[in-house]
Every structure is written in C-alpha cells, then in structure tokens.
C-alpha cells in the first residue's frame with residue numbers, strides 16, 4: 001500500500017469550484033442568514049442544484065452518482081473509488097464557507113443516505129432518481145424522538161401493516177429533523193422530497209423490529225409541528241414532525257418487512273452512520289479551518305505573523321495557540337481521510353468513522369473557542385463571523401451520535417465489547 005498526500009484531480013477540481021462558491025455565495029450572506037433564521041437562500045440552492053447535477057455528488061445521498069461517474073470514466077485505469085474522498089473534500093470546503101448553508105444544499109442528505117444504505121436496488125432507483133431532476137429536492141431522516149435520542153431502542157413510533165390495503169400505518173413523534181420542512185412540505189420552487197422515518201414493526205423484538213420507511217412529501221397524517229430556534233446552523237431548518245396514522249405503501253419499507261432473530265433491522269441505521277459520520281467530521285474540520293484562517297488573517301492585518309520553525313519557548317503565546325490550532329485541524333482531517341479511504345476501499349470502518357467524528361467534534365469546539373479568545377472583542381463581535389462559527393461548531397458533537405456515544409463505539413471496537421456489555 002502506498003500513501004499519497006497529493007490530492008487526486010477530481011478532489012482538486014471540486015475544491016477549486018467550491019472555494020469560489022464559499023467565497024461568493026456563502027460568506028456574503030452568512031450573517032444575514034444567521035440573523036433571519038429559516039430564511040431560504042433560493043439563489044444558493046438553485047445554483048448548487050445545477051452544480052451538483054454537473055459535478056456528480058455534493059451530499060451524502062448523491063454518493064452513488066459520484067462513484068459511478070468516477071468508476072465509469074473510460075480514461076481512468078480501474079482502481080478503487082475515491083467518491084467518499086471527493087465528497088469529504090466537498091463538504092469540508094462548503095462548511096468552511098458556511099456549514100448551515102451546506103446543510104441546506106439540495107440532494108438527499110441523510111434521507112437518501114438511508115435509502116442508499118438499507119434500500120434494495122429498485123428502491124434506490126425509485127427514490128434517488130429525483131435528486132437529478134429539474135428542481136432542487138430534499139430528503140431527511142427522522143430517528144430522534146422526545147424519549148429516544150442516543151438510546152434508539154426507546155423509539156416508540158409504530159408501523160402496523162394494514163393487510164387489507166397493503167399499507168403501513170405509522171404513528172409517532174419525531175423531533176430535531178434536519179431539513180425536515182424542506183423535505184416534507186411541498187414548495188413550488190422545490191421537487192417532491194421525502195422523509196425516512198424509523199419505526200418499530202414489532203416492539204417485542206427490540207432493535208430487530210426497527211425498520212425505516214420512505215414517506216413522500218405531503219402524505220396525509222404527517223404534520224410539521226414546529227421549527228427549532230437554534231444556537232447555531234440557524235439557516236438549516238430543524239423540524240418536529242408528528243405522524244398520526246400516516247399511510248405508506250408496503251414497498252416503501254427499507255429492508256425486510258418481517259422480523260428476523262437478529263438485529264438486521266437496525267443495521268441499516270448503523271450502516272448509514274458508518275458512511276456519514278466521517279462526512280459530519282469533515283464539516284467540523286471545515287468550520288475549524290474557517291476560524292483558523294480568519295484568526296491568521298486578522299492577526300496578519302495587525303502585523304502579527306506566525307514565526308514557524310522557532311523553538312516553542314521562543315514563540316509568543318498567540319503563536320503557540322495558532323500552531324496548536326493548526327495541529328488540531330490537520331490531525332482531525334487526517335482521521336477523516338483515513339475513514340473515507342477505508343469506505344472507498346470497502347473496508348469496515350466503524351472504528352475510524354466514530355474516531356474521526358469524536359476528534360472533529362472536539363477540535364472544532366476548541367478551535368472556534370480559541371479563535372474568539374485570541375481576537376477578544378473582535379472575536380465576540382457580530383461584525384465578524386468568528387462568534388457565529390463558535391455557535392455553529394457545537395452541533396458536530398451532537399448529531400449522528402454525540403461525542404460520548406461515539407466514544408463508546410470506539411471503546412467497544414478497541415476492547416472487543418458488544419453494545420450490551422459496554423453502554
């Protein structure tokens with residue numbers, strides 16, 4: 001195995017294009033979007049939809065498109081896919097621009113990632129094709145409930161098969177659904193999206209009884225109850241959704257419609273997270289790098305440059321802090337690269353996936369906090385974006401498994417314990 005630190009051409013091309021998106025379409029409206037929570041930047045969404053169609057993949061859900069494009073390129077020798085690597089770079093760059101806006105980039109997001117991980121080839125074809133159609137389209141994944149976050153075995157949403165009509169009837173409460181509103185409400189500007197809802201088809205079977213269901217936008221019996229008012233990523237809509245006897249076609253269940261004596265049902269969710277955790281980690285690295293770059297720029301404008309190469313004891317405290325921030329950002333990024341490299345090479349990456357998320361969640365909160373600290377009042381002022389990135393950072397450590405939960409996953413993997421033995 002050889003280790004190359006030179007980015008492959010598709011990665012460089014994607015970064016080049018998205019740097020310009022970040023500079024010209026994200027940063028100029030970042031503050032306005034933060035101050036007007038739930039405002040929708042239609043210009044950005046439409047531009048990204050066209051760009052995504054041209055480039056292949058931008059979000060986790062459209063991964064196959066990118067993979068196929070790269071693998072099918074007749075000019076390239078047959079080699080392992082680099083689709084995840086490209087995607088991680090895209091997400092890092094977009095999040096450097098504005099992580100909240102990245103979260104409303106059209107495409108399938110977590111919803112499509114769930115279809116990708118747990119759906120049959122027919123379901124993938126049926127539900128994922130819409131993201132390449134004329135209008136920008138969204139999808140979301142609804143797992144969290146008021147009593148079930150980290151502990152997903154506490155999910156109470158129920159799906160019961162009505163054998164007369166051959167439909168699933170789903171009832172329950174879902175909270176904190178990223179892009180839930182854009183995915184479920186039918187907007188004239190957007191295509192018809194969907195939400196993927198996790199429910200139990202047999203509560204006595206515990207996790208083995210969990211299945212996910214694709215619910216099309218506008219389905220009767222589903223209601224958006226509220227949009228969260230949040231600390232950070234305020235441009236991203238986070239919805240609370242109730243389901244009251246929502247009827248879903250039989251074929252919309254992802255995975256087997258019957259309960260087996262193993263945890264197959266929940267494996268779909270875990271496969272989704274193995275795929276997406278390094279990508280969430282990449283977004284955290286992007287935010288951390290944004291804060292680091294800004295600190296270096298603002299210090300340089302005031303005549304302070306980092307004197308790399310001097311012994312540590314000869315550096316000022318600010319120089320040491322900035323160098324430490326750089327070490328944190330680079331080491332987190334290397335962990336992301338390892339996790340996505342393993343995914344691209346079809347190697348099991350549960351450990352590396354969770355490790356990269358833990359690391360990124362840690363460093364992005366520390367780096368953005370340090371950035372505010374170093375710049376003092378300028379860091380705290382709303383005139384600059386440092387205070388916003390400080391608020392945007394924390395979510396990296398909350399969704400798709402909190403820092404504590406991912407540490408448990410890492411510990412189980414290293415020590416060889418099962419979920420039941422170490423929780």
Ligand SMILES: Cc1cc2nc3c(=O)[nH]c(=O)nc-3n(C[C@H](O)[C@H](O)[C@H](O)COP(=O)(O)OP(=O)(O)OC[C@H]3O[C@@H](n4cnc5c(N)ncnc54)[C@H](O)[C@@H]3O)c2cc1C
Nearest residue numbers: 141142143144148149150151176177178399400402404423
């Ligand atoms: C902005 C935002 C967007 C989100 N988007 C989505 C989405 O799209 N879809 C979705 O389904 N969910 C989403 N979530 C929900 C998110 O995944 C959950 O908030 C997260 O999993 C934590 O669950 P919880 O909120 O119930 O917290 P809890 O599970 O109650 O945890 C509270 C605290 O206890 C800690 N803790 C819990 N169990 C343990 C343990 N065994 N050992 C040590 N510590 C523990 C946690 O780490 C945390 O610090 C989103 C949340 C937010 C804030």
